[in-house]
Ligand code: AHM
């Protein structure tokens with residue numbers, strides 16, 4: 001792309017406003033603020049390796065301030081980027097037990113943001129990619145500062161969702177329901193630049209499965225049979241490769257670019273699975289669907305699962321449509337949970 005055609009996220013959002021009635025004004029503001037928060041988080045994530053030299057979490061830094069854990073820091077940054085915008089009624093974060101109404105001192109709006117500020121944060125110490133995930137809904141309650149019901153909406157009702165990947169470069173990928181677009185942070189400009197317009201799962205997809213296989217002994221029969229098929233140990237399967245980073249955003253991003261399926265099943269130790277429906281599964285499901293893929297809990301499309309708890313967990317199968325369908329076929333034989 002020539003320098004004169006650099007398309008920043010701000011310009012792209014404004015262009016999109018004209019096409020998408022929902023994204024007029026409010027949604028653009030919210031996404032711009034999330035992009036700003038992502039730049040601040042990215043800067044700190046890149047410095048994380050220096051934490052041991054400059055002081056670990058709980059210590060004081062050179063300015064005599066207490067060093068925060070990065071996930072707590074990321075949570076504050078996103079919250080503060082959004083609290084005063086006048087666009088939100090409330091927020092919910094994986095880091096907080098209850099939903100967070102916008103404080104009385106700030107104006108409110110018609111939207112709700114749910115987020116996982118720094119997913120995979122146990123990977124920070126070993127320099128592995130981590131991410132932020134976000135989901136945006138319209139407020140449905142009458143309350144000016146939101147209510148629990150505003151946060152407990154199905155994925156199908158999201159108006160926007162996306163993630164930020166802090167990897168070899170920092171990328172922000174989002175959808176407002178008209179395709180999926182990816183932006184790469186240019187550190188020299190301090191801007192997210194459109195690098196991946198209209199992202200789609202490739203067809204045919206690469207045959208890649210992504211799962212923590214160390215939990216094999218805890219899996220259901222259907223889950224074991226599916227992986228056996230992919231390894232060529234059952235039926236006429238085989239031909240698959242395996243990739244598992246253990247950092248959801250990074251595993252999902254690879255799956256989106258290359259194709260395949262990411263799986264975090266229920267098992268005997270985690271009967272509901274590990275991942276969170278509202279902060280992880282539903283937003284990525286919206287992105288997946290908009291990119292031509294899909295997500296399932298093994299029986300029901302993630303987009304249609306009705307949440308009853310803010311921190312509800314769910315099994316997750318997400319990626320290329322044909323492999324998520326295949327997972328549902330295999331799991332159909334399992335006894336109902
Ligand atoms: P976290 O929300 O505590 O960071 O955990 C979520 C992470 C995901 O990024 C990843 O997909 C999963 O946990 C890996 O779990 P496991 O180590 O059990 O394979």
Ligand code: MG
Nearest residue numbers: 094116119120
């Ligand atoms: Mg998480």
